[in-house]
Amino acid sequence: MIQVSNLTKRYAGHTAVDSISFEVGKGEIVGFLGPNGAGKSTTLKMLTCFLSATEGTATVAGYDIYDNSINVRKHVGYMPENVPLYPDMRVKEYLTFRSRLKGLGFRDTKKAVNEAMDICSLSDVDSKIIGTLSKGYKQRVGLADALVNKPDLLILDEPTNGLDPNQIRQSRELIKRLGERHTILISTHILSEVEMTCGRVIIIDRGVLRASDTPANLVRRLQAAGNVSLEIKGDAEKAEEAIRKLPGVKDVVKEFQRSEWARLSISTDSNVDVREDVFGLVLKKKWNIRELVRHTASLEDAFVDLVHHPEGE
Numbered sequence: 001m002i003q004v005s006n007l008t009k010r011y012a013g014h015t016a017v018d019s020i021s022f023e024v025g026k027g028e029i030v031g032f033l034g035p036n037g038a039g040k041s042t043t044l045k046m047l048t049c050f051l052s053a054t055e056g057t058a059t060v061a062g063y064d065i066y067d068n069s070i071n072v073r074k075h076v077g078y079m080p081e082n083v084p085l086y087p088d089m090r091v092k093e094y095l096t097f098r099s100r101l102k103g104l105g106f107r108d109t110k111k112a113v114n115e116a117m118d119i120c121s122l123s124d125v126d127s128k129i130i131g132t133l134s135k136g137y138k139q140r141v142g143l144a145d146a147l148v149n150k151p152d153l154l155i156l157d158e159p160t161n162g163l164d165p166n167q168i169r170q171s172r173e174l175i176k177r178l179g180e181r182h183t184i185l186i187s188t189h190i191l192s193e194v195e196m197t198c199g200r201v202i203i204i205d206r207g208v209l210r211a212s213d214t215p216a217n218l219v220r221r222l223q224a225a226g227n228v229s230l231e232i233k234g235d236a237e238k239a240e241e242a243i244r245k246l247p248g249v250k251d252v253v254k255e256f257q258r259s260e261w262a263r264l265s266i267s268t269d270s271n272v273d274v275r276e277d278v279f280g281l282v283l284k285k286k287w288n289i290r291e292l293v294r295h296t297a298s299l300e301d302a303f304v305d306l307v308h309h310p311e312g313e
């Protein structure tokens, strides 16, 4: 559905997107992640023919972004960052206008607008002035606009930006449902959203592609080096010493000591789970224990690990 090859965008003296290449297959929901200023919006604008690339090529829905930009736009529903809408128009009126602009006939428009409003739960505000709607509704109008002509591909630039947690949850459900009918490329910085909706994640940082993998694989890669916490009562120093001798243990650090309880952080070699051995030791030494837990990495950890910048950079 999307093939990107060495796509580059340079603004006066500044490279916003630096020779990135990736693909998105038909039916995929792909999350496009990166810190602010990474070049996400610039990339999406090039793919939707709103901005010309400095170098490189891309085909979208089978059409070249230079030679066939009209067809690209016909087959892509694009929801830009900050959802530009006409605040003085009514919801249904606006979607009808947009649908006609996208080339649908009078009759098709009527049906398509009703369907889009239905999918995006807008039917009860169809005659409201857009400017008076809440942010969540406005986002949904933007989404309805993007999908009104049933494009094969939806490109959504931070569609949940500025929504509250309830609205984010609703929009997540909506995007999941849309994924049954459309291929979706969605830029966001809400990682829980990506973890739950996207089959694959592309991470860019400072215009450079850093990763393209499933959320599970990104996390697994990070998981390799493990970390276990143990809270015990009694002589923490002795415990540290004993645990350090266990196979696979790299280091033991005392995180804190509160009255007689101490919390130890145990780091281990890759793919070693020392919980069983630690528990064996606890039994043998008759320590009192109130917690033994292995920390699992999240997509957020993977993200931070990939795009971590030293302070001030």
Ligand SMILES: Nc1ncnc2c1ncn2[C@@H]1O[C@H](COP(=O)(O)OP(=O)(O)O)[C@@H](O)[C@H]1O
Binding pocket: 011, 012, 014, 015, 016, 034, 035, 036, 037, 038, 039, 040, 041, 042, 043
């Ligand atoms: N029109 C522009 N002119 C000059 N620099 C720009 C322009 N648009 C974006 N940039 C710069 O390009 C980089 C990438 O921006 P952008 O694609 O908006 O990032 P993101 O969407 O990931 O936050 C940033 O450093 C930004 O300041």
Ligand SMILES: [Mg+2]
Binding pocket: 040, 041, 042, 081
């Ligand atoms: Mg952006």
